[in-house]
Amino acid sequence: MMTKKIALFCSGGFSTSLVAKKMQDVYTAEGDDVKVEAYDLGMADELGDDVDAIVLAPQVAWDEDSIKKEHPNTKVVALTMQQFGSMDGATVVKALKEEGI
Numbered sequence: 001m002m003t004k005k006i007a008l009f010c011s012g013g014f015s016t017s018l019v020a021k022k023m024q025d026v027y028t029a030e031g032d033d034v035k036v037e038a039y040d041l042g043m044a045d046e047l048g049d050d051v052d053a054i055v056l057a058p059q060v061a062w063d064e065d066s067i068k069k070e071h072p073n074t075k076v077v078a079l080t081m082q083q084f085g086s087m088d089g090a091t092v093v094k095a096l097k098e099e100g101i
Contacts, residue, residue: 004053005034005035005051006023006034006036006053007039007044007048007051009039009057010039010056010060012041015057017038018087019038019087022087022090023036023092044063044071045070049074052074052075053075054071055078055079056077058078058084061078064078077095077099
């Protein structure tokens with residue numbers, strides 16, 4: 001089985017790197033073969049087709065429809081401010097699992 005790749009996009013904030021690390025810690029603890037990395041939204045066009053899921057932080061959720069059109073074969077999920085603001089990897093991972101990721 002191949003590693004599932006999740007790209008978490010934001011507007012270049014430190015908090016997103018922290019959320020990505022906390023998500024990675026949850027997946028690792030659960031024994032899931034998932035790699036989570038944080039990127040600036042400007043990288044979405046370049047990376048969007050090379051990942052299994054695009055996760056948008058609330059600051060960039062306004063771009064969700066455009067990203068879905070540009071990457072129709074990639075699952076796209078926009079986090080709510082409550083999910084992201086929790087800074088809790090388990091909360092975000094649970095939300096993604098509910099979306100089929």
